[in-house]
Amino acid sequence: MTGEMIAFFILALVAICGGVFMIHSENVVHMVVSLIFTFLSIAGIYILLSAEFVAVVQVLIYSGAITIIMLFGIMLTKHDPKSEKRIAKSRILAVGTGVVAFFIIMFLAINKLSFKQQDVELYVHNVKKIGIELYSKYVIPFELTSILLLVALIGAVVLAKKDESEEMNEHE
Amino acid sequence: MDLYNVYQNNYLIVAVFLLLGILLPVGALTAGRLLRPNRPTKEKATTYESGIEPFQQSWIQFNVRYYLFALLFVIFDVETVFLYPWAVAYDELGLFALIEMAIFVLLLTLGLVYAWKKKVLKWN
Amino acid sequence: MELETIRSYDWGIMAPELIILGAATILSLADLLMPKKASRRYLAIFAFLGVACALVALFMQLDNGVISILADTYRFDSFSKAFKLLFLIGTGLILLLAFDDRKGERDEYRGEFYYLLLTALLGAMMMASSADMITLFVGLELLSLSSYIMAGLRKRDRQSNEAAFKYVVNGGISTAITLFGMSYIFGLTGETNLYAIQNALGDPTILQNQFLLVFAFLITFVGLSFKIATVPFQMWAPDVYHGAPIPVTAFLSVVSKAAGFVIMIRFLLVTFIAAPGVAEKPLLQEVQPYLAILAGASMIIGNLIALRQRNIKRMFAYSSIAQAGYILVPFAVISGLMFEAVWFYLLAYLFMNIGVFAIIQLVTAKSGSTDISSFAGLYRRSPWIAVCMTIFVLSLAGFPATAGFIGKFGIFMSALSTGAHYWLAGIMIATTVVSYFYYFNVIGQMFFRSEEEAGKVSIPGGVLTVTAVCVISTLVLGILPHTALEFFYNQFDLSQFFTPTK
Numbered sequence: 001m002t003g004e005m006i007a008f009f010i011l012a013l014v015a016i017c018g019g020v021f022m023i024h025s026e027n028v029v030h031m032v033v034s035l036i037f038t039f040l041s042i043a044g045i046y047i048l049l050s051a052e053f054v055a056v057v058q059v060l061i062y063s064g065a066i067t068i069i070m071l072f073g074i075m076l077t078k079h080d081p082k083s084e085k086r087i088a089k090s091r092i093l094a095v096g097t098g099v100v101a102f103f104i105i106m107f108l109a110i111n112k113l114s115f116k117q118q119d120v121e122l123y124v125h126n127v128k129k130i131g132i133e134l135y136s137k138y139v140i141p142f143e144l145t146s147i148l149l150l151v152a153l154i155g156a157v158v159l160a161k162k163d164e165s166e167e168m169n170e171h172e
Numbered sequence: 173m174d175l176y177n178v179y180q181n182n183y184l185i186v187a188v189f190l191l192l193g194i195l196l197p198v199g200a201l202t203a204g205r206l207l208r209p210n211r212p213t214k215e216k217a218t219t220y221e222s223g224i225e226p227f228q229q230s231w232i233q234f235n236v237r238y239y240l241f242a243l244l245f246v247i248f249d250v251e252t253v254f255l256y257p258w259a260v261a262y263d264e265l266g267l268f269a270l271i272e273m274a275i276f277v278l279l280l281t282l283g284l285v286y287a288w289k290k291k292v293l294k295w296n
Numbered sequence: 297m298e299l300e301t302i303r304s305y306d307w308g309i310m311a312p313e314l315i316i317l318g319a320a321t322i323l324s325l326a327d328l329l330m331p332k333k334a335s336r337r338y339l340a341i342f343a344f345l346g347v348a349c350a351l352v353a354l355f356m357q358l359d360n361g362v363i364s365i366l367a368d369t370y371r372f373d374s375f376s377k378a379f380k381l382l383f384l385i386g387t388g389l390i391l392l393l394a395f396d397d398r399k400g401e402r403d404e405y406r407g408e409f410y411y412l413l414l415t416a417l418l419g420a421m422m423m424a425s426s427a428d429m430i431t432l433f434v435g436l437e438l439l440s441l442s443s444y445i446m447a448g449l450r451k452r453d454r455q456s457n458e459a460a461f462k463y464v465v466n467g468g469i470s471t472a473i474t475l476f477g478m479s480y481i482f483g484l485t486g487e488t489n490l491y492a493i494q495n496a497l498g499d500p501t502i503l504q505n506q507f508l509l510v511f512a513f514l515i516t517f518v519g520l521s522f523k524i525a526t527v528p529f530q531m532w533a534p535d536v537y538h539g540a541p542i543p544v545t546a547f548l549s550v551v552s553k554a555a556g557f558v559i560m561i562r563f564l565l566v567t568f569i570a571a572p573g574v575a576e577k578p579l580l581q582e583v584q585p586y587l588a589i590l591a592g593a594s595m596i597i598g599n600l601i602a603l604r605q606r607n608i609k610r611m612f613a614y615s616s617i618a619q620a621g622y623i624l625v626p627f628a629v630i631s632g633l634m635f636e637a638v639w640f641y642l643l644a645y646l647f648m649n650i651g652v653f654a655i656i657q658l659v660t661a662k663s664g665s666t667d668i669s670s671f672a673g674l675y676r677r678s679p680w681i682a683v684c685m686t687i688f689v690l691s692l693a694g695f696p697a698t699a700g701f702i703g704k705f706g707i708f709m710s711a712l713s714t715g716a717h718y719w720l721a722g723i724m725i726a727t728t729v730v731s732y733f734y735y736f737n738v739i740g741q742m743f744f745r746s747e748e749e750a751g752k753v754s755i756p757g758g759v760l761t762v763t764a765v766c767v768i769s770t771l772v773l774g775i776l777p778h779t780a781l782e783f784f785y786n787q788f789d790l791s792q793f794f795t796p797t798k
Contacts, residue, residue: 004180007187047183050176057253065246072242109508114501115484123179131261134254135269140369141431142254142272144422146279147317148438149247151415153283154324155445156243157290158405159460162236268302282324289328 008048014041028074032067039063050123053130240292251280305365309357309372312350312380313421319346320414327407336406340395343410347388347417354380362792368427368489373792376425378639378784379558382646383424386551387417389650389762393657394543396758405449412449413547416442420555427566429478429488432559436474436523439555440467443548447540459539466532467522474519480512481567490566491796497571506574513568513583517590520563523556524620526594534601537613542660545609546653549616554642557623561638565630569794580630587628588720594621595727602734608656608668611734612649615692618731619645625724626710629717633710635793636784640706643780644691644699644773651688651766654759655681662753671738673747681753682742684767691770693735694728699773704728 018038022031039062046055122129134142258265258273287293323339323346330336354377363372394409419438426432444467448460482488484505485496496502497509522529537545565580573582598618605611623645626637656666658681663670675682691698704724711721755763773780 003184050179053257060253061246061249065242065249069239069242069246072239076236076239105511109505109511112504113508114504121175123176127257127260128264131257131259132264135258135261135265135272137367138369138428138430139272139366140422140426141428141434143275143279144419144431144434144438145254146251146276147415147418148434148441149250150279150283151412151438151441151445153244153247153280154286154408154412155441156240156247157287157292158408158445159448159451160236160240160243161290161292279321282321286324286328 004048008045011041011044011048014038015045029071032070032074035070036063036067039067050126052123052126237295244287244292247283248280251276306363307365309360309363309365310370311353311357312384313418313425315346315350315353316414316418316421319343319349320411320418323407323411323414327411330407336410337395339407339410340391343414344388344391344395346414347384347391351381351384351388354384358787364427368491368796369431370422370425371427372425374788374790375562375635375793378635378788379424379554379642380421382554382639382642383417383420383551386554386646386650387413387547389646389765390543390547390551392758392762393546393650393654396756397541397543397657397661405451409446409449409541409543412442412446413543416446416547417551420551420558423555423559424562427490427562429482429490429493429563432563433475433478436555436559437471439552440471440523443544443552446544446547447536449544450541453539455539456541457539459536462532463536466529470519470522470529472519474516474522477512477514477516477519480508481516484509484512490563493567494570495796497567503572506572506579509568509571510574510579510583513564513579514586517560517564517583517587520556520560521590524553524560524624525556525617526620526624527590527597530594530597530617533617534610534613537616538607538609538666542609542653542657545613546650549612549653550646550649553616553620554646557627557638557642561627561635566794584628584630587624588717591621591624591628592720592723594618594624595723596621599727599730599734603730605734606668607666608660608671608738609666611668611738612652612656615731615734616649618727619649619692621727622704622707622724625707625720629711629714629720631710631714633706633713635788635790636781637703637706637710639784639788640773640777640780641703644703644770647766647769647773648688648691648698648700651684651763651770652692654762654766655685655688658753658755658759662751668738668741669745671741672745674742674753676747677751678753678755681755681763684763685742686739687767687770689735689738691774693732697771697774699770699777702774702777 015038018034018036018041021034022038025031025034039058043055043058043063046052046058254276255273258269262269319342323343326342327336327339357372358377360372364370391410391413394413416439419435419440419442422435423432423439426435444460444464447463448456450456481493484502485493487493487496502509518528521527522532525533537549540548568579571579573579575582595618598614598616598621602611602614602618605614623638623641626634631637659670659674660666671685674685687698691700694700694704708721708724711717711724
């Protein structure tokens with residue numbers, strides 16, 4: 001077993017555990033913290049795959065920005081942990097069977113995976129390669145992304161902003 | 173292949189640092205737990221509020237404005253992610269890349285103008 | 297990249313998209329600069345002019361062959377022009393509807409609606425005119441994101457809030473599933489260009505993973521079925537259609553749905569056309585039973601639940617699930633008639649469904665409720681509106697001499713033409729008969745119930761235009777379907793769809 005394998009197993013284990021804890025936890029803050037573990041270990045897996053830039057983006061956007069959004073979401077809402085209903089046993093069983101079946105199918109499919117010849121030197125000038133591809137070949141989706149971000153910004157303002165009349169009432 | 177090992181070994185150091193960072197506080201706290209005497213009383217378990225009796229929940233509801241700032245932050249954060257590979261690869265891309273990025277930034281500036289006009293950036 | 301290479305592309309071919317983008321940008325600036333209390337109503341006219349210009353630009357380009365920019369990240373071919381036409385016409389009609397939607401005219405976010413509609417249209421158009429996985433996906437997201445916001449624009453309306461929330465949660469899940477499927481396709485081939493993927497799937501080393509490939513196909517299909525609101529992703533439709541403002545509902549049920557079919561056909565057919573399946577048969581043939589089951593289930597569920605609805609918007613939401621099931625039939629059986637059957641039905645569906653929503657908007661605005669009883673006695677109050685509604689409903693039910701009949705007939709023939717799909721054709725007939733009950737319920741309300749409230753329903757100019765265009769088109773397409781089909785045959789070249797440029 002190589003060091004790469006060991007690292008992969010540890011990271012994968014942390015990622016999965018983070019996901020399971022997130023679903024299981026009753027406390028919302030604990031959920032977010034376990035999600036951070038998942039995000040970080042996925043970033044680690046990207047590094048193992050020589051995708052440095054993607055790993056940094058993962059840390060920056062997901063572990064950083066998205067987590068902050070979630071924490072703010074928690075701070076904004078009232079919640080008392082006792083009010084949640086228990087989930088029925090049968091439902092847990094059904095979901096569990098689904099997960100296991102999905103795992104078996106995917107395992108069978110991935111088990112005998114074969115690829116064409118792969119790039120091995122992804123780690124050399126990783127960011128530069130991405131930059132060249134993105135800004136010469138994928139110009140159109142890139143510009144479309146800026147419109148997408150613009151729409152997201154407008155949506156965020158429209159949906160999350162308090163109405164002005166409501167604010168007026170608050171001041172009085 | 174040598175370069176690949178260099179790449180991996182660099183991250184090995186990162187991993188070691190990460191591990192140390194996690195293990196040190198855990199180790200210190202566990203050691204403290206083992207060494208200290210354990211006599212809990214009810215008063216010790218309450219939150220310390222400079223002598224004032226604690227009241228209400230420690231979680232307060234935030235103003236929704238904070239959330240809007242967080243949302244804007246995420247969007248401009250994603251924009252920076254696009255800027256970085258652009259800057260790194262700029263030498264090989266030439267003038268066209270500059271135009272591309274100008275359009276991209278212009279469209280997002282439009283978003284900023286929108287937020288400004290809708291008084292999202294104002295704090296009253 | 298050299299500036300010369302960039303210049304060598306025919307950027308003029310993107311004119312329709314650029315016009316829409318420009319119109320959206322100008323609209324947003326105008327909305328910001330206008331005084332706060334001014335009515336945003338006339339922005340609709342400007343948006344409509346933008347769509348009309350784009351339509352003219354598209355018509356001027358009809359004679360072009362395949363034009364590809366930057367490795368097919370933008371691709372103009374017969375498929376893209378045929379469907380962009382549908383999007384532009386549909387959005388144009390919806391803008392006219394929105395012009396007369398007086399409810400919430402003074403809303404703070406009325407201006408946003410118009411440019412979000414245009415960005416959604418832009419997303420749909422990019423989905424039609426690209427042969428690259430990344431552009432397709434970004435286009436899909438642009439359409440989805442704009443629709444989520446449009447569904448929730450009426451912030452004071454609880455139902456609108458609920459609609460937006462359900463839409464965004466369901467949409468997020470479906471996007472994740474789509475991306476998961478796409479990631480396997482990309483992972484196996486290492487390409488994002490659809491034709492390159494098609495080519496790579498012939499590679500013998502990749503072929504050893506057929507099982508994973510079939511799996512990737514099905515996952516992507518299930519994820520994309522959200523946009524067209526068929527089983528297993530149909531349950532958002534009734535709540536969202538119910539809660540959203542009526543022009544948005546019309547947009548979701550027509551343009552957004554058509555865009556869903558477009559990405560499904562383009563992405564799944566082009567990439568998998570030559571891929572072999574697990575057993576001897578080709579992959580596309582192997583997955584047919586699953587797709588047929590999903591199509592059948594959509595028809596059955598949509599039509600059966602529609603029977604029990606008292607709310608007119610919910611009823612037509614379930615009806616649109618069933619209609620999407622019909623359109624899925626030619627795709628599921630993959631016959632040679634598929635393109636014309638799908639295109640014609642979507643065209644017919646565009647006119648009849650927008651017509652229905654135009655009249656629902658009129659009648660419910662008058663009565664103030666979306667219960668089916670607001671249609672009671674409509675014939676005595678406003679005979680012309682009742683007659684128009686009858687034509688649309690008959691067309692949706694698939695009665696002869698309407699566009700819906702010709703469309704359904706085409707789908708039916710395509711199901712029979714490939715053989716071994718008699719049961720699917722059977723389900724289609726049976727569910728069509730079931731659908732008569734609820735469609736005729738609407739007609740019965742209009743003609744045979746006594747009116748609950750007096751008063752003629754007056755019809756403003758925008759809605760009048762929409763209704764007239766829709767009635768005429770529904771009848772013309774029903775009686776003289778060749779006008780549209782010949783246009784389609786002249787313009788559409790199947791070889792352009794499956795073969796890469798050069």
